[in-house]
Amino acid sequence: MEEALNLYVDGELPLDQQAALFGHLAACPACRRTLDSVLSFRRWSRQEPLGVPPALDDAFFKRLAEHKARHTRIDRAADRRPLWQAQAPVTLRAGLTIAIVVFLLGLFVPSNLQPVPARFAVIGEEELVELPAVAASEPGRVEPLYVFYPGLTIEASKTEEPAPGESL
Amino acid sequence: MIPTDDQELIESFQAGDEFAFVSLYNRYKGPVYAFCVKMLLSRSLAEDVVQETFLRVYENRDRLLNTDAFKSWLFTIARNQCLNQLRRTNRQVSLEGQEHAEPVAPLPEIPAHQLEKSEKIDLVNHFLAQLKPDYREVLILREYQNLSYEEIAAVTRSTVSAVKSRLFKARRKLAGYMEPIMNRERQGARSPAPTAPDAAPDAAPVSGSTPPPA
Numbered sequence: 001m002e003e004a005l006n007l008y009v010d011g012e013l014p015l016d017q018q019a020a021l022f023g024h025l026a027a028c029p030a031c032r033r034t035l036d037s038v039l040s041f042r043r044w045s046r047q048e049p050l051g052v053p054p055a056l057d058d059a060f061f062k063r064l065a066e067h068k069a070r071h072t073r074i075d076r077a078a079d080r081r082p083l084w085q086a087q088a089p090v091t092l093r094a095g096l097t098i099a100i101v102v103f104l105l106g107l108f109v110p111s112n113l114q115p116v117p118a119r120f121a122v123i124g125e126e127e128l129v130e131l132p133a134v135a136a137s138e139p140g141r142v143e144p145l146y147v148f149y150p151g152l153t154i155e156a157s158k159t160e161e162p163a164p165g166e167s168l
Numbered sequence: 169m170i171p172t173d174d175q176e177l178i179e180s181f182q183a184g185d186e187f188a189f190v191s192l193y194n195r196y197k198g199p200v201y202a203f204c205v206k207m208l209l210s211r212s213l214a215e216d217v218v219q220e221t222f223l224r225v226y227e228n229r230d231r232l233l234n235t236d237a238f239k240s241w242l243f244t245i246a247r248n249q250c251l252n253q254l255r256r257t258n259r260q261v262s263l264e265g266q267e268h269a270e271p272v273a274p275l276p277e278i279p280a281h282q283l284e285k286s287e288k289i290d291l292v293n294h295f296l297a298q299l300k301p302d303y304r305e306v307l308i309l310r311e312y313q314n315l316s317y318e319e320i321a322a323v324t325r326s327t328v329s330a331v332k333s334r335l336f337k338a339r340r341k342l343a344g345y346m347e348p349i350m351n352r353e354r355q356g357a358r359s360p361a362p363t364a365p366d367a368a369p370d371a372a373p374v375s376g377s378t379p380p381p382a
């Protein structure tokens with residue numbers, strides 16, 4: 001009956017089920033008390049004036065104006081974005097260059113060194129590319145180096161030379 | 169549900185009409201403010217959250233694809249802002265080593281029908297403060313905002329059956345909190361002393377205990 005009572009309070013109880021609810025309420029003081037409480041709460045909750053203070057409007061429109069001013073600056077920054085995009089191929093080459101340098105360094109690292117902790121290279125203005133550590137797990141052998149770059153994977157091993165076209 | 173000019177306002181606003189936004193703000197600031205005041209039980213915190221909410225509406229207007237859903241979308245933003253604020257407040261409170269944000273006021277020892285208006289308002293806030301936020305929000309959205317189960321489900325990212333379950337549980341708790349006061353009502357003003365809740369005579373004629381007309 002709790003469900004029917006709640007549905008009734010919310011105006012969602014179908015008419016053909018209301019008679020059963022009222023019949024139950026007539027016989028069940030506990031449900032009557034619940035209904036009484038819920039409806040009292042509803043009446044009381046409507047007694048509190050909850051008007052928006054005028055100061056809120058003032059404060060909001062001030063903040064909105066500040067927000068718009070900031071937003072305009074961001075828009076201007078967005079206008080310059082084609083310039084960054086023009087730099088993107090350069091950025092890609094810089095990434096390759098770093099990858100090759102790290103690879104070459106890896107070739108000359110003495111094999112008994114501790115593993116080098118992961119290094120971070122800042123590429124371009126926003127992207128951070130993690131370069132994996134050059135591991136030297138077995139004496140006399142340099143593990144293949146994998147460099148992941150968005151859309152680009154270089155797989156290098158000891159026997160391979162860096163691609164001649166990709167010079168600095 | 170939404171009047172047609174509401175929809176026009178939203179479309180104009182999305183097309184860049186600033187006046188349409190001001191109209192939407194004026195139309196909905198009251199309900200959003202009331203929701204936030206009841207959720208946060210603080211008018212000053214609510215003022216801040218209302219501003220934050222409408223700034224987000226302004227900023228994210230392009231994300232609203234279905235203009236029918238504006239009200240639900242608006243209350244979803246307000247609700248998330250309120251929950252964030254409650255988390256911040258709780259963190260502060262727990263840092264201060266207190267259990268409750270607000271001191272629990274003793275219930276007035278007079279029957280409900282003799283309560284002053286201000287006492288009733290205080291009681292409502294006292295009861296709301298005792299409810300967990302996930303019970304409180306459904307009760308507020310239903311009782312103050314008059315949202316349908318479907319709308320509450322949309323706002324709280326939930327299902328209709330889950331909303332009903334939470335709402336009904338919230339009311340059960342509420343009725344439990346109100347029981348002592350409602351009992352005093354039944355017994356009249358003669359005995360404020362605590363008695364067993366079930367001692368109230370069932371046959372006593374109580375105006376509020378008969379179902380209201382449908």
Ligand SMILES: [Zn+2]
Pocket residue numbers: 001024028029030031032
């Ligand atoms: Zn019953």
